[in-house]
Amino acid sequence: MPTDFMYINKCSSAQNFGQGQLSPYGHIQLSPSAGVLNYGQGLFEGTKAYRKENGKLLLFRPEQNAIRMQNGAERMCMISPSIDHFVDALKQTVLANKRWVPPPGKGSLYLRPLLLGTGPVLGLAPSPEYTFLIYASPVRNYFKEGSAPLNLFVEEDYDRASRRGTGSVKTISNYAPVLMAQIRAKSRGFSDVLYLDSATKKNLEEVSSCNIFIAKDKYILTPATNGTILAGITRKSVIEIARDHGYQVEERAVTVDELIEADEVFCTGTAVGVAPVGSVTYQDKRVEYITGSGTICQELNSTLLGIQTGIIEDKNGWVIEIN
Incomplete structure (x- = not known):
């Protein structure tokens, strides 16, 4: 608008x-x-x-x-x-x-x-x-689902970024190449595409316009920003909030197998905030995850949004008031 x-x-x-x-x-x-x-x-x-x-x-x-x-x-x-x-x-x-x-x-x-x-x-x-x-x-909300859980498709035919390329910077040339896979996935009823690394096709990278996290028990994993993944500001903030809440967060290579075994999956980004993932489809197999009240995703999203909107005290100096 x-x-x-x-x-x-x-x-x-x-x-x-x-x-x-x-x-x-x-x-x-x-x-x-x-x-x-x-x-x-x-x-x-x-x-x-x-x-x-x-x-x-x-x-x-x-x-x-x-x-x-x-x-x-x-x-x-x-x-x-x-x-x-x-x-x-x-x-x-x-x-x-x-x-x-x-x-x-x-x-x-x-x-x-x-x-x-x-x-x-x-x-x-x-x-x-x-x-x-x-x-x-x-x-308002970035995805048409609103606050409903997202349904992601794991893409194996197209790569988002390659090693020593520009995947880690927010250049305009990173985004047109994802449109083909995204349009194809959405035509099949998915919310968006989750990309794998171009070298092995075994490790998670990111979604078209946001970072990915998986959680199991009190452990949270997210792919490390090793040159192919955008260092999201929401991603960085959610990691800090999660550690403050007592979760153990690891930034490292995260395999598809670990994704399949996760309890929760969620995405982070400026546009999406902290968005729950309800299911991921990989090689025609659909895996469903915990969503809704009492989840790690909801806890982190509530805290992040509370800080961003001034409802929760900002102890980190993240928020700037404009006069």
């Missing part, structure tokens, strides 16, 4: 980003030879703003998004905004669109920062100009 304003900032490859400006939400102009159009030189981030009961607006760990964009920009040979510029731009965008932040418990304002190679370049080379842009949209 279009909102009122977007933030735009430009710089050449020989400069650093300075102060940008707010502009009415609308189209942007690009050269046909823009680096992002010809060679996919682009990154994006995702974060949310929440409204507290007292009307104040909150951001959740925005500096982590800034750091991840900087890491991605280094990998993609791009110029990126500083952490301070990034966070300040998010604040400006939220305040300019504050009437679009839903009431408490009714959703959030999703913020999409983009870093694009917008300068003209015909030969394969880094763009001579970059644009940092943020737009916003009010959102």
Whole structure:
């Protein structure tokens, strides 16, 4: 849903980003030879703003998004905004669109920062100009199932990422390749696709747009971010919350066999929060998992959302209040 304003900032490859400006939400102009159009030189981030009961607006760990964009920009040979510029731009965008932040418990304002190679370049080379842009949209639940458990399909024909590739950075070029598998899975009634590692096809990687966790007893496992998996900010936060709650969390290679034997499975991401998985289908075998009240997933989601919305005390300095 279009909102009122977007933030735009430009710089050449020989400069650093300075102060940008707010502009009415609308189209942007690009050269046909823009680096992002010809060679996919682009990154994006995702974060949310929440409204507290007292009307104040909150951001959740925005500096982590800034750091991840900087890491991605280094990998993609791009110029990126500083952490301070990034966070300040998010604040400006939220305040300019504050009437679009839903009431408490009714959703959030999703913020999409983009870093694009917008300068003209015909030969394969880094763009001579970059644009940092943020737009916003009010959102509710990412999946059409709402809060109902997800049904995942384990993909064996297509890979999401390969070793020494760009799977660990949030480049735009990572996402179009997953569409074929995702569309195929959804046409068969699945919520999304769970990918395996490209080398052995034995270890879990991630879902199309979120990280994966499995749980058994008081143990929680999630694939390690070893270069092919995106280091999700929600993922990082859920690991810290789980350890605070007394769970033993391991980041390592997680096999399909361990997935099949798990008690619970859940996904994490900015868009999805902490989403329960009701079933996984692997090689035509459907495995079902515990969901609902009293689960680890529900406990972690309640705590995370409570911190993000200001209901639970933030003891880690994760939340920034916007004035």
